Amino acid sequence: MNLDPSVRDAVLSAVPSLRAFAISLCGNVDRADDLVQETLLRALANIHSFQPGTNMSAWLFTILRNLFRSEYRKRRREVEDADGSYADSLKTQPEQSSRVEFSEFRAALAKLPPDQREALVLVGASGFSYEEAADICGCAVGTIKSRVNRARSRLADLLAIESVEDFGPDHTTRAVMVDTT
Protein backbone atom coordinates (compact mmCIF):
# COMPACT_ATOMS: atom_id res chain seq x y z
CA MET A 1 0.00 0.00 0.00
CA ASN A 2 1.13 3.53 -0.62
CA LEU A 3 0.55 5.22 2.67
CA ASP A 4 -0.43 8.82 2.62
CA PRO A 5 2.25 10.49 4.80
CA SER A 6 -0.42 12.28 6.81
CA VAL A 7 -2.16 8.96 7.49
CA ARG A 8 1.11 7.36 8.48
CA ASP A 9 1.86 10.24 10.84
CA ALA A 10 -1.61 10.00 12.38
CA VAL A 11 -1.16 6.27 12.94
CA LEU A 12 2.32 6.74 14.41
CA SER A 13 1.23 9.49 16.74
CA ALA A 14 -1.49 7.24 18.15
CA VAL A 15 1.01 4.47 19.00
CA PRO A 16 2.13 5.70 22.47
CA SER A 17 -1.46 5.98 23.61
CA LEU A 18 -2.42 2.66 22.01
CA ARG A 19 0.39 1.00 23.96
CA ALA A 20 -0.75 2.57 27.20
CA PHE A 21 -4.29 1.33 26.55
CA ALA A 22 -3.07 -2.13 25.55
CA ILE A 23 -0.87 -2.46 28.63
CA SER A 24 -3.72 -1.47 30.90
CA LEU A 25 -5.95 -4.03 29.20
CA CYS A 26 -3.65 -7.03 29.26
CA GLY A 27 -1.08 -6.04 31.87
CA ASN A 28 1.84 -7.56 30.06
CA VAL A 29 4.12 -5.35 27.99
CA ASP A 30 5.12 -7.99 25.46
CA ARG A 31 1.56 -9.07 24.84
CA ALA A 32 0.49 -5.44 24.69
CA ASP A 33 3.12 -4.63 22.05
CA ASP A 34 2.07 -7.67 20.02
CA LEU A 35 -1.49 -6.44 20.28
CA VAL A 36 -0.47 -2.99 19.07
CA GLN A 37 1.45 -4.53 16.17
CA GLU A 38 -1.55 -6.65 15.22
CA THR A 39 -3.72 -3.53 15.45
CA LEU A 40 -1.44 -1.59 13.09
CA LEU A 41 -1.35 -4.45 10.57
CA ARG A 42 -5.12 -4.78 10.70
CA ALA A 43 -5.60 -1.04 10.42
CA LEU A 44 -3.29 -0.59 7.44
CA ALA A 45 -4.83 -3.56 5.66
CA ASN A 46 -8.20 -1.84 6.05
CA ILE A 47 -7.07 1.74 5.71
CA HIS A 48 -9.57 2.27 2.87
CA SER A 49 -12.37 1.85 5.41
CA PHE A 50 -11.05 4.71 7.51
CA GLN A 51 -12.99 7.86 6.79
CA PRO A 52 -10.64 10.85 6.45
CA GLY A 53 -11.56 13.62 8.82
CA THR A 54 -12.83 11.25 11.50
CA ASN A 55 -10.91 10.40 14.64
CA MET A 56 -7.99 8.15 13.66
CA SER A 57 -7.15 7.49 17.28
CA ALA A 58 -10.69 6.30 18.12
CA TRP A 59 -10.67 4.09 15.01
CA LEU A 60 -7.38 2.44 16.07
CA PHE A 61 -8.57 2.04 19.66
CA THR A 62 -11.68 0.27 18.38
CA ILE A 63 -9.59 -2.20 16.38
CA LEU A 64 -7.25 -2.83 19.30
CA ARG A 65 -10.12 -3.28 21.73
CA ASN A 66 -11.87 -5.78 19.46
CA LEU A 67 -8.67 -7.75 18.88
CA PHE A 68 -8.06 -7.85 22.61
CA ARG A 69 -11.60 -9.02 23.27
CA SER A 70 -11.41 -11.90 20.84
CA GLU A 71 -8.00 -12.88 22.17
CA TYR A 72 -9.21 -12.55 25.75
CA ARG A 73 -12.17 -14.83 25.10
CA LYS A 74 -9.84 -17.39 23.60
CA ARG A 75 -7.40 -17.13 26.48
CA ARG A 76 -10.09 -17.37 29.11
CA ARG A 77 -11.03 -20.74 27.73
CA GLU A 78 -7.40 -21.81 27.87
CA VAL A 79 -6.38 -20.30 31.18
CA GLU A 80 -8.97 -20.16 33.90
CA ASP A 81 -7.05 -17.83 36.18
CA ALA A 82 -6.62 -14.76 33.99
CA ASP A 83 -6.00 -12.45 36.92
CA GLY A 84 -3.42 -14.81 38.38
CA SER A 85 -1.41 -14.83 35.18
CA TYR A 86 -1.69 -11.06 35.04
CA ALA A 87 -0.30 -10.78 38.57
CA ASP A 88 2.58 -13.09 37.64
CA SER A 89 3.41 -11.04 34.58
CA LEU A 90 3.70 -7.97 36.79
CA LYS A 91 6.28 -9.69 38.95
CA THR A 92 8.42 -10.70 36.00
CA GLN A 93 8.70 -7.23 34.49
CA PRO A 94 8.47 -4.59 37.16
CA GLU A 95 10.62 -1.98 35.43
CA GLN A 96 9.70 -2.31 31.82
CA SER A 97 6.54 -0.28 31.71
CA SER A 98 5.17 0.04 35.19
CA ARG A 99 7.42 1.55 37.75
CA VAL A 100 7.16 0.16 41.25
CA GLU A 101 4.97 3.04 42.37
CA PHE A 102 2.24 1.95 39.96
CA SER A 103 2.37 -1.75 40.76
CA GLU A 104 -0.22 -1.52 43.54
CA PHE A 105 -2.53 0.45 41.32
CA ARG A 106 -2.04 -1.90 38.38
CA ALA A 107 -2.76 -4.89 40.57
CA ALA A 108 -6.03 -3.28 41.70
CA LEU A 109 -6.90 -2.38 38.11
CA ALA A 110 -6.31 -5.98 37.10
CA LYS A 111 -8.98 -7.12 39.52
CA LEU A 112 -11.68 -5.21 37.66
CA PRO A 113 -13.84 -6.97 35.09
CA PRO A 114 -12.53 -6.12 31.57
CA ASP A 115 -15.70 -4.15 30.75
CA GLN A 116 -15.11 -1.80 33.64
CA ARG A 117 -11.37 -1.59 33.15
CA GLU A 118 -11.55 -0.55 29.51
CA ALA A 119 -14.30 2.01 30.21
CA LEU A 120 -12.36 3.58 33.06
CA VAL A 121 -9.12 3.80 31.09
CA LEU A 122 -10.75 5.20 27.94
CA VAL A 123 -12.57 7.93 29.86
CA GLY A 124 -10.21 8.52 32.76
CA ALA A 125 -6.83 8.30 31.03
CA SER A 126 -7.10 8.21 27.22
CA GLY A 127 -9.21 11.36 27.28
CA PHE A 128 -12.14 10.06 25.24
CA SER A 129 -15.62 11.41 25.88
CA TYR A 130 -18.31 9.04 27.14
CA GLU A 131 -19.76 9.07 23.62
CA GLU A 132 -16.44 8.15 21.99
CA ALA A 133 -15.82 5.44 24.57
CA ALA A 134 -19.29 4.05 23.87
CA ASP A 135 -18.49 3.92 20.14
CA ILE A 136 -15.17 2.20 20.79
CA CYS A 137 -16.78 -0.41 23.05
CA GLY A 138 -19.90 -0.79 20.92
CA CYS A 139 -22.34 -0.05 23.72
CA ALA A 140 -24.66 2.68 24.98
CA VAL A 141 -23.35 5.85 26.61
CA GLY A 142 -25.28 5.01 29.79
CA THR A 143 -23.56 1.64 29.93
CA ILE A 144 -20.14 3.31 29.77
CA LYS A 145 -21.12 5.72 32.53
CA SER A 146 -22.24 2.97 34.85
CA ARG A 147 -19.14 0.88 34.09
CA VAL A 148 -16.90 3.85 34.88
CA ASN A 149 -18.76 4.46 38.13
CA ARG A 150 -18.57 0.84 39.17
CA ALA A 151 -14.88 0.74 38.26
CA ARG A 152 -14.17 3.82 40.38
CA SER A 153 -15.96 2.56 43.44
CA ARG A 154 -14.44 -0.92 43.15
CA LEU A 155 -10.96 0.60 42.84
CA ALA A 156 -11.72 2.88 45.76
CA ASP A 157 -12.60 -0.19 47.82
CA LEU A 158 -9.49 -2.07 46.75
CA LEU A 159 -7.11 0.85 47.29
CA ALA A 160 -8.76 2.02 50.51
CA ILE A 161 -8.35 -1.43 51.97
CA GLU A 162 -4.69 -1.36 51.07
CA SER A 163 -4.09 2.11 52.51
CA VAL A 164 -5.78 1.13 55.76
CA GLU A 165 -3.30 -1.73 55.94
CA ASP A 166 -0.49 0.72 55.26
CA PHE A 167 -1.45 2.84 58.24
CA GLY A 168 -2.91 0.01 60.29
CA PRO A 169 -2.09 -1.15 63.79
CA ASP A 170 0.77 -3.38 62.66
CA HIS A 171 2.81 -0.41 61.53
CA THR A 172 1.92 1.65 64.60
CA THR A 173 2.78 -1.20 66.90
CA ARG A 174 6.06 -1.76 65.16
CA ALA A 175 6.93 1.93 65.41
CA VAL A 176 6.10 1.99 69.12
CA MET A 177 8.18 -1.11 69.71
CA VAL A 178 11.15 0.39 67.92
CA ASP A 179 10.79 3.56 69.99
CA THR A 180 10.76 1.76 73.32
CA THR A 181 13.75 -0.49 72.72
Add this chain to the structure above:
Amino acid sequence: MQNTQWGPVHDASLGRDVQSKIGEQLRAMYDDVVSQGVPDRFSELLKRLDRQGGGDH
Protein backbone atom coordinates in the same frame (compact mmCIF):
# COMPACT_ATOMS: atom_id res chain seq x y z
CA MET B 1 -12.40 7.39 71.46
CA GLN B 2 -15.84 8.91 70.81
CA ASN B 3 -15.79 9.34 67.11
CA THR B 4 -19.37 8.65 66.10
CA GLN B 5 -19.57 12.25 64.91
CA TRP B 6 -16.22 12.21 63.17
CA GLY B 7 -16.48 8.75 61.71
CA PRO B 8 -18.82 9.43 58.77
CA VAL B 9 -17.19 12.79 57.98
CA HIS B 10 -13.79 11.17 57.98
CA ASP B 11 -15.02 8.32 55.76
CA ALA B 12 -16.57 10.73 53.26
CA SER B 13 -13.38 12.75 52.94
CA LEU B 14 -11.36 9.56 52.62
CA GLY B 15 -13.70 8.56 49.79
CA ARG B 16 -13.06 11.81 47.94
CA ASP B 17 -9.37 11.43 48.63
CA VAL B 18 -9.33 7.96 47.19
CA GLN B 19 -11.40 9.08 44.19
CA SER B 20 -9.03 11.86 43.20
CA LYS B 21 -6.07 9.61 43.90
CA ILE B 22 -7.54 7.02 41.54
CA GLY B 23 -7.77 9.61 38.78
CA GLU B 24 -4.24 10.82 39.38
CA GLN B 25 -2.71 7.36 39.54
CA LEU B 26 -4.59 6.18 36.50
CA ARG B 27 -3.32 9.10 34.44
CA ALA B 28 0.19 8.86 35.88
CA MET B 29 0.36 5.16 35.05
CA TYR B 30 -0.97 5.77 31.55
CA ASP B 31 1.22 8.80 30.85
CA ASP B 32 4.26 6.88 32.02
CA VAL B 33 3.78 4.58 29.03
CA VAL B 34 2.80 7.39 26.66
CA SER B 35 6.01 9.26 27.53
CA GLN B 36 8.03 6.30 26.21
CA GLY B 37 7.07 7.49 22.74
CA VAL B 38 7.02 5.25 19.69
CA PRO B 39 9.31 2.21 20.04
CA ASP B 40 11.51 1.61 16.96
CA ARG B 41 9.65 -1.62 16.37
CA PHE B 42 6.55 0.29 15.27
CA SER B 43 8.13 3.06 13.24
CA GLU B 44 10.13 0.40 11.40
CA LEU B 45 7.02 -1.68 10.86
CA LEU B 46 5.23 1.24 9.24
CA LYS B 47 8.25 2.09 7.09
CA ARG B 48 8.53 -1.51 5.96
CA LEU B 49 4.83 -1.80 5.12
CA ASP B 50 4.92 1.45 3.24
CA ARG B 51 7.95 0.41 1.18
CA GLN B 52 6.59 -3.09 0.51
CA GLY B 53 3.24 -1.74 -0.54
CA GLY B 54 4.87 0.85 -2.76
CA GLY B 55 6.70 -1.91 -4.63
CA ASP B 56 3.48 -3.73 -5.38
CA HIS B 57 2.06 -0.95 -7.46
